[in-house]
Amino acid sequence: MLNSFRNAGQSLIGRAIIAIMFGFLILSFGLWGVGDIFRGYAANTAANVGKTEITVQALRNAYQNELQRLQQQLRQPISAEMARRIGLEQQVLNRLINEAALDARARELGLAISDADLARAVMDDPVFRNAAGQFDRRRFDELLRYNGLTEASYLRDQRAVIIRRQLLEGVMGALETPIALQEAVYRYGAERRAASYVVLPAASVGTIADPDEAALQSWFDARKAIFRAPEYRSVVTLTLTPETLAKPDAVSDADVRRVYEADKATRFGTPERRTVERITFPNLADAQAAAAKIAAGTTFEALAAERGLAEKDIAFGTFAKSELIDAAVADAVFSLAQGVASGAVEGRFGPVIVRVTAIEPASVKPLEAVSAEIRQGLARSAAQNQINDVHDRIEDDRLAAKPLAEIATALGLSAQTIAAVDQAGNDKNGQPVPGVAGNTALLNAIFASDVGADNEAIRLSDGGYEWFDVRGVDPAHERPLADVRDQVLVRWREDAIAKALSDKARALVERLNKGEALDAVAAELSLPVETATGLARGAASGNLTVPVVAQIFAVPAGKAGSVAAGTNGDARVVFVVTEATVPPYITSTGDAARIRDQMRTAVEEDLISEYSTKLRSELGVTINQRAINNAFGNTDL
Numbered sequence: 229m230l231n232s233f234r235n236a237g238q239s240l241i242g243r244a245i246i247a248i249m250f251g252f253l254i255l256s257f258g259l260w261g262v263g264d265i266f267r268g269y270a271a272n273t274a275a276n277v278g279k280t281e282i283t284v285q286a287l288r289n290a291y292q293n294e295l296q297r298l299q300q301q302l303r304q305p306i307s308a309e310m311a312r313r314i315g316l317e318q319q320v321l322n323r324l325i326n327e328a329a330l331d332a333r334a335r336e337l338g339l340a341i342s343d344a345d346l347a348r349a350v351m352d353d354p355v356f357r358n359a360a361g362q363f364d365r366r367r368f369d370e371l372l373r374y375n376g377l378t379e380a381s382y383l384r385d386q387r388a389v390i391i392r393r394q395l396l397e398g399v400m401g402a403l404e405t406p407i408a409l410q411e412a413v414y415r416y417g418a419e420r421r422a423a424s425y426v427v428l429p430a431a432s433v434g435t436i437a438d439p440d441e442a443a444l445q446s447w448f449d450a451r452k453a454i455f456r457a458p459e460y461r462s463v464v465t466l467t468l469t470p471e472t473l474a475k476p477d478a479v480s481d482a483d484v485r486r487v488y489e490a491d492k493a494t495r496f497g498t499p500e501r502r503t504v505e506r507i508t509f510p511n512l513a514d515a516q517a518a519a520a521k522i523a524a525g526t527t528f529e530a531l532a533a534e535r536g537l538a539e540k541d542i543a544f545g546t547f548a549k550s551e552l553i554d555a556a557v558a559d560a561v562f563s564l565a566q567g568v569a570s571g572a573v574e575g576r577f578g579p580v581i582v583r584v585t586a587i588e589p590a591s592v593k594p595l596e597a598v599s600a601e602i603r604q605g606l607a608r609s610a611a612q613n614q615i616n617d618v619h620d621r622i623e624d625d626r627l628a629a630k631p632l633a634e635i636a637t638a639l640g641l642s643a644q645t646i647a648a649v650d651q652a653g654n655d656k657n658g659q660p661v662p663g664v665a666g667n668t669a670l671l672n673a674i675f676a677s678d679v680g681a682d683n684e685a686i687r688l689s690d691g692g693y694e695w696f697d698v699r700g701v702d703p704a705h706e707r708p709l710a711d712v713r714d715q716v717l718v719r720w721r722e723d724a725i726a727k728a729l730s731d732k733a734r735a736l737v738e739r740l741n742k743g744e745a746l747d748a749v750a751a752e753l754s755l756p757v758e759t760a761t762g763l764a765r766g767a768a769s770g771n772l773t774v775p776v777v778a779q780i781f782a783v784p785a786g787k788a789g790s791v792a793a794g795t796n797g798d799a800r801v802v803f804v805v806t807e808a809t810v811p812p813y814i815t816s817t818g819d820a821a822r823i824r825d826q827m828r829t830a831v832e833e834d835l836i837s838e839y840s841t842k843l844r845s846e847l848g849v850t851i852n853q854r855a856i857n858n859a860f861g862n863t864d865l
Contacts, residue, residue, distance in 0.1 A: 278847035469692030
């Protein structure tokens with residue numbers, strides 16, 4: 229066939245026929261959707277800001293870096309779902325778009341930084357300085373490697389950051405926040421109040437009679453949604469994890485002892501630790517001269533005093549040998565007898581003389597104390613190796629339409645049958661269902677499925693799997709009063725008490741604002757008068773909660789007010805604001821400087837936001853949502 233095409237292509241008519249044939253072929257590809265091949269250039273573009281392209285890879289890298297930073301800050305893992313809920317994806321995308329807009333404007337204005345100035349900025353960064361305050365090339369390389377950066381990529385990013393800063397400094401200029409704004413913020417935070425108050429308990433409104441049937445029914449009819457029964461589902465679940473599969477009893481004593489002997493020094497032992505004092509020197513010659521003095525009889529303390537160093541200046545800390553990053557210093561410290569000073573040591577951060585003041589000997593836990601831990605670890609490791617095989621067997625049995633309970637029994641596992649669970653993970657008595665409550669991924673999957681549906685196994689973070697079958701659905705529905713009468717009576721009584729307390733407090737506030745004394749009103753009610761001083765906004769004080777304090781700040785000085793308190797509004801605080809004071813605003817104080825800096829930062833952020841929005845509008849922003857979804861793994865969106 230290829231020869232036929234080749235021969236036909238030798239003549240003008242043949243070439244025309246071939247062109248027509250391939251034209252129809254290409255047109256058919258377009259009609260059937262194969263034309264995406266010719267549009268593939270956009271698949272790697274997440275967004276365009278004017279002529280600047282933000283690639284999917286750049287977006288993905290920025291997202292991963294921000295996620296890692298946030299996890300380190302919070303000291304806990306953050307799932308993709310959690311990150312999505314807090315808007316991390318959109319925050320990262322917006323930041324990249326704003327940066328691209330600033331970069332585009334900077335290029336238009338011809339802003340730049342020389343290589344020499346860039347190098348100077350990097351070398352001046354305190355992050356890369358050693359103990360002597362000098363730029364440390366080794367530390368620079370280590371930090372870049374730790375953060376997955378190359379020198380070229382880091383310098384490129386820093387160049388862009390510095391140029392953006394030049395642009396924004398030009399926009400903001402010598403920004404100063406108005407004194408009036410600073411003082412208003414200061415007054416808001418510095419104001420302190422005092423109040424006298426009484427607490428009206430639920431008992432102060434007397435006995436609340438039960439409602440008649442008609443009144444209770446009317447109250448219930450107006451609030452039926454509160455007592456609506458949620459949707460419940462009956463489910464069978466099967467969980468396969470290394471823990472459920474592990475068989476510690478099958479681990480031999482010999483294997484336990486083998487692991488113990490191999491790891492006892494590092495895993496089950498505490499290494500020797502030494503408390504160290506250190507005197508640093510500007511150069512090796514000075515250190516050697518000092519070492520000679522010590523050899524001649526000068527004490528370590530006398531040498532420190534001679535150099536003007538106090539005890540806190542020479543204290544270095546207590547370390548295991550592995551914790552001392554300077555190998556030369558570590559070798560010196562762990563070769564010394566207690567109380568003996570070393571000679572001059574040429575460390576990586578400069579010459580030093582060290583002395584060991586205390587030694588904590590190494591210790592090892594006995595086998596009996598850790599055998600259970602080792603046994604469980606070995607069993608879990610063996611189970612981890614088996615888990616994929618067991619997973620495949622379960623999937624094969626599910627393809628054969630075997631019930632989960634039967635599959636579990638055949639494999640020596642336990643399936644859980646749940647008669648009823650709502651989307652919050654509770655049963656019909658409102659109690660958490662073990663193994664399901666708090667398991668968001670499982671609950672979402674259960675309520676997204678249906679009876680008889682063939683559900684995919686849920687992959688767990690520990691490498692395990694979770695299967696489920698929905699056996700029945702009890703739809704959400706309104707419940708008649710008879711089914712929830714006890715609950716309705718409790719809620720009705722709470723509302724009635726809260727309303728009675730509110731009415732009584734309102735009457736008392738009116739009397740107080742007309743001039744009656746709180747002491748007289750309290751005596752009439754046989755209630756003690758309490759006082760609170762130094763109240764600050766947003767802070768509880770004594771038995772006054774934050775909402776109560778907030779209401780005290782909402783009432784003018786000298787006036788009375790009331791606010792609900794207690795559980796479910798079963799108490800009420802009636803108060804009189806006796807004092808409201810604000811210290812004078814003095815611009816030379818530390819508080820004033822802090823407020824000034826905070827306000828300047830806030831105004832700067834607003835200006836940058838407005839400027840970035842204007843740039844985005846002028847340059848034009850195009851979003852490729854499909855590519856963004858792929859970047860974040862949201863293929864179902």
